[in-house]
Amino acid sequence: MSASKLKVAIAGLGRMGARHASHFANLTPRAELIAATSPEQKELDWTQQNLPGVRTYLSYDELLEKEVKNGLQAVIVSSATAVHAEQAIKAIKLGLHVLCEKPLSTNVEISQSVVDAYRESQKKYPNQKVICGFSRRFDASYRDAFAKMQEGVIGRPAVFRSQTCDKLDPSGFFVEYAKFSGGIFVDCSIHDIDLALWFFGEDSKIKSVSAVGITAVEPDLRKYNDRDNAAAVVEFYDGKIAQLYCSRMMAAGQEDTTEVIGTKGKLAINTQPQLNLVNITESTGIRREIPPHYYGRFRDAFITEANEFTACCLDNTEPPMKLEGAVTAVRIGQALQESLISGKRIEFAEDGSRIVPEMKAKL
Template identity: 50%
Template sequence: MTSIKIAVVGLGRMGKRHVHTLLYRVPRAQVVAVCSSDASEIEWATSNQEYKDFGIAVYDNYDNMLAHPGLQAVWVSSSTDVHACQSLAAIKRDLHVLCEKPLSTDLAEAQSVVDAARAKPSLKVMAGFSRRFDASYRDASLKVFDKKAIGSPFMVRSNTCDLRDDTGFFVRYAARNGGIFVDCAIHDIDLSLWFLDNPKPKACWAAGTLQHHPELKDLSDVDNAVGIVEFWGGKIAYFYCSRTQAHGHDVCTEITGTDGKVMVNVVPKRNNVVLADSLGLRHEVQPEYWERFEDAFAVEANEFVSAVLKDTEVPLPLESGIMVMKIGQALQHALLSGEVVRFDESGERLH
């Protein structure tokens, strides 16, 4: 067995990119099918010459796709509200699952996927926290944990700031995703748990503002927010999320320890080009997270496929996403209520 048959469900921006990643960068994965419930996506896929060349079947019904002959794995890249049920359906059919984060914005539903996966330990089920596979974050991890380059890490600052999207598309999208701290900061929260060695939250608070998208008010959300999470044991993380950056997709993380600091992408750059002209010296910034994390998605997909082929552990435990979601929801609650949200020493939310 040198390759696996895989299907991608969801053909939005990311779904198409995942198909591309699988075709171009994951030689041990054979994309045999894609699926979408969106008519325009189906039309786009059925007329796509590349999909024909590579023999990719196009489905408009998820159950039918799961029945594709020989299918072994599914990459769930649909909207967040169906992540859990699609993952559960695939698990039921004994298919391996790589599911985009988060499993669900409902903690009980997310837990149900974790439970279903545990019940079938031979299946590989993983949530896609793509930054965990990024070369720079991995190098940061090497420096922090293997080389002890910064002593004991105690503070994380992490930002996820998107380029302003004046089409308003993101607003409709965001409405299904649990608010800015769940939708934007989830990776940052995950990074803080990684680099602070899985501390338990103690308290959090947040503040937000509406600068470009007043329509978010009715959706109980904001377009810019900052939040602090205090952990038990004297560790702290703080976050800035924004939907309205003028200069590009700006995602940076700083991990401060007792003897130093590791900085990841504090000065974002699209490439190695600098232009010197009458405005001075300038460089461009990636427009969105795809450009920043394209390589990470390829590593993630290859490692997932390798875990399936070699029957090894997936690189990231599925349940780690649950605590991330708890913290994201607490920050969102703090943002909307103005109150501090507190946790007990086991990390259980107190109110």
């Protein structure tokens, strides 16, 4: 185990960026957060106040230029999705390790360009690590379920059912957000898609996808070709199916649940969401609270992610997932989003090429 710490910079200090910064600065013993960048001065101010000693930059390029000289080794890309790919590629080309927030891009080709840059760069920097931050891969419960599946507890997995469901936000936030999010399947269900690929195998071949959706609370989402509730099925070539549900309308908080059903049993993750271990008996019955947001559910997973990414970089070990999977997930998410809007089922050949309907020039 290396005694020196991984020198890390963070790009983007919004809600999740600030959390990543705290995790790397405070809860990742083998990492040292040396620099951070954001186009928002107030976010830099927050950083200076809360993470003293971290150098701040309004310009990402300037950060790279200066901090590489200071021994920068890794960049956490947690900026707006629109610049994920560009920022990741710049760091990759410098031989830096990169942990990029999901999705690499809402666009498949751009996502692929990150992978291409990485594989090219690896020729020069063979120990370079680049991963896309699918946080659930680091969650203790998902990992326990995966290990049990590997041990054969449920036989051969055949049906994957999963949902990512956000708490209702009556402020209209989700409408604004839909302009750039890539849509509910690319934004929310991408986690479930990634999990399906994990549990079914990264090399699973898609046979078809289809989706339907509604706007039960936010009709304005239709302006951006999005929905607030959607249901989908992804069919795989080896006789497996993934059934998905996503929603922006949960009353009490985040409800992200997954079931993996095999020929001999089932593994269910978080099918009874809970904030903590408290039950409240009142005149109306017995009640438990649930986490208001995804961070309440997955905080520990994010911290594990920070620590494991750091360990992979320092110890030159394999990360728990390949970057290529992040492109596949966007590809599926984008296809589901297309199906959601077009009302068509989309079919693929075993080689991954689209059969029907024919691919439009651009989604």
